[in-house]
Amino acid sequence: DQQVKQNSPSLSVQEGRISILNCDYTNSMFDYFLWYKKYPAEGPTFLISISSIKDKNEDGRFTVFLNKSAKHLSLHIVPSQPGDSAVYFCAASARGGTSYGKLTFGQGTILTVHP
Amino acid sequence: DVKVTQSSRYLVKRTGEKVFLECVQDMDHENMFWYRQDPGLGLRLIYFSYDVKMKEKGDIPEGYSVSREKKERFSLILESASTNQTSMYLCASSFDPSYGYTFGSGTRLTVV
Numbered sequence: 001d002q003q004v005k006q007n008s009p010s011l012s013v014q015e016g017r018i019s020i021l022n023c024d025y026t027n028s029m030f031d032y033f034l035w036y037k038k039y040p041a042e043g044p045t046f047l048i049s050i051s052s053i054k055d056k057n058e059d060g061r062f063t064v065f066l067n068k069s070a071k072h073l074s075l076h077i078v079p080s081q082p083g084d085s086a087v088y089f090c091a092a093s094a095r096g097g098t099s100y101g102k103l104t105f106g107q108g109t110i111l112t113v114h115p
Numbered sequence: 116d117v118k119v120t121q122s123s124r125y126l127v128k129r130t131g132e133k134v135f136l137e138c139v140q141d142m143d144h145e146n147m148f149w150y151r152q153d154p155g156l157g158l159r160l161i162y163f164s165y166d167v168k169m170k171e172k173g174d175i176p177e178g179y180s181v182s183r184e185k186k187e188r189f190s191l192i193l194e195s196a197s198t199n200q201t202s203m204y205l206c207a208s209s210f211d212p213s214y215g216y217t218f219g220s221g222t223r224l225t226v227v
Contacts, residue, residue, distance in 0.1 A: 043218030
């Protein structure tokens with residue numbers, strides 16, 4: 001049961017354009033969402049997060065949008081740079097209940113930004 | 116910054132061997148996790164621990180065990196390595212898991 005889904009395995013964009021990575025979830029108990037970035041042969045690093053009480057969070061070139069009714073979130077990168085080329089993982093947690101807050105990850109999207 | 120250190124970056128082991136993957140964190144976090152990453156499957160939780168000597172199964176615990184004798188160290192054990200355990204293994208720690216983790220650099224394990 002894949003509770004967090006990233007349906008696009010890969011995305012290719014031109015340098016300077018916008019990258020939009022999408023993520024859907026099914027568990028209505030999720031109330032905190034994160035994006036991680038991973039380079040080959042390295043561990044994932046935290047990028048940006050959003051609480052369910054918000055619908056947008058911005059940090060420099062990165063913005064995360066949350067649509068709770070659609071159970072959908074997206075990560076926008078503007079402008080995209082070649083150094084953004086990596087695997088991006090969406091993750092979610094439920095801070096109450098029995099899940100102890102552990103993160104559930106999506107399958108990842110490989111972003112390639114061409115110069 | 117929190118540092119999570121995994122003892123090996125690359126390992127090659129033979130089928131049937133007992134394999135130990137070590138992870139150490141330096142920020143006194145109670146919560147530690149082991150994931151594996153496979154293409155198309157994302158990060159899947161193997162085991163986690165919320166305290167010394169405490170362990171909980173994740174989503175894919177079969178073929179693995181863990182040990183947490185000290186707060187800073189969380190070990191993943193492959194009792195009898197098999198080729199389908201060839202993967203990238205990621206350790207993470209956290210003060211509050213619901214707000215995210217800090218990951219180690221990963222161990223790329225190949226079982227031949």
